Amino acid sequence: MILFDRVSKVYPDNSVALEEVTLSIEPKEFVSIVGPSGAGKTTLLKLFLAEEKPTQGAVYYDSTNINTLSKKEMDKFRRRVGMVFQDFRLLPNKTVYENIAFTMEAAGRTDEDIESDVPHVLELVDLTSKVWNFPRELSGGEKQRVAIARALVNEPDVIIADEPTGNLDPANTYDIVQILKKINDLGTTVILATHNKGIIDLLKKRVIAMDRGKVVRDDKSGKYFI
């Protein structure tokens, strides 16, 4: 389903972020990508979203090279992928409801769909009481749950979470991981980039370890060690 085929990424300052990375991820898998800062985890995710272009190699999704997609096809492709970031990246001038509704509007969903799905997904992340709050009025954990709700609402094929618990306390971290696990159980592929050892040990799912732009280990049911 997702294939990185001998992908390298060299930035203009000649720093090598990825070197000949080849890996594949099957549908409904839960994959954790671990490694120290600068290992290339975020670059890998950015390449999958086509936020960055590979210097060499290609990234495939359902046998399509995503770098050959037109602008329109790219918009469509991105709607099939939900994203969760360490810094939440919510729209600051929109309420919780509007943040989630925006993603649905962008996907061309009807007003009726939006009115029925947004409360439903907020229930899933346990945030029904904060519907009309702005992001600045929420705690870190709440913001991340909004981000997850936003990523989920269009029923994507894949959820990408880049250090989603990096700014959270242990209790909130545990909650977020449980939500991601639940999403995966419901049939969505989850790719999680993290350097939180506790999470990996708790998940007991596939772990890809990276270091200095290379894949150094790929365990079917791994633990966190490099």
Added chain:
Amino acid sequence: MTSKEMFWTKVKRILRGGFINFWRDGTVSFASVLVMMVTLLVIGMISFSGAILDTTLAELSNKIDINVTFVTTATEADILNIKQSLETLPEVLLVTYVSREEALTAFKERHSNDPSILAALDELGENPLGAVLNIKARDPARYPSVAEFLQSENVLSPSGISIVDRVNYFENKAAIDKLTRIINSADRLGFALTIFLAIISVLIAFNTIRLTIYIARDEISVMRLVGASTTYIRGPFVVVGIIYGLTAGILTLLLLLPITYWLGGATEGFFIGFNIFSYYLRHFLEIALIIMLSGICIGSVSSFLAIRKYLKV
């Protein structure tokens, strides 16, 4: 949902998004509207300065005329003959005949405070003034051809002897030409200056809007990453730009009322009979249209262009 319904839903969402952003980003909107108002005031100035110069030029042109003074021996019949033939010329608007007696009365009235001149007049015993034909042309540019017509001998001296004492056009010509040139270059200079000012203020307005979009650049990239289309991201920003333009336009039009009212008296005294306040009221629709359209164009085009850079994710 049909594609037509989807289209209107999208339009509605874009408009709503724009209004909400304008309202929630109150401080930024307020600052942008203020900057835009300065730009629109400058654009308003262009229409006022153009009108002021045009009116002044027209007033001065109106004051230009030709006086033909006849010798004292010319008969009234000869003069009226010339008057008649002048009136047949297409370039002539009006010919007024001032008889010798009328000229004398007017002269005496003008110098009623100067007993020495009146005494000298009495001394002469007879009326030294000739009759006058005052000619107004339809267009100041036509005076040379009228003057030429007067110079042709058969008009001026039917009996072979010239009955014309002098034609003042030739004396005033240099002054008239100079004044016209001054007004024309003032017109051009004023126009160049206001265009220059307008360009600068449009650039300032453009930069302000660029800054507001720069502030939102992270937001734009998030919208991109959740798969929003270019139109859907850009739309609300363009709507906000249009609202900036509309709001600034209305405020500028309102602000111009007290400004022109206050300047009205001063302009009337300075520019021969041009009252900027009554001009504003008379041409309100025209000026309102220029200012509102400029506001909307600057706002929407600036937003449209400024956001381009951040859409390349």
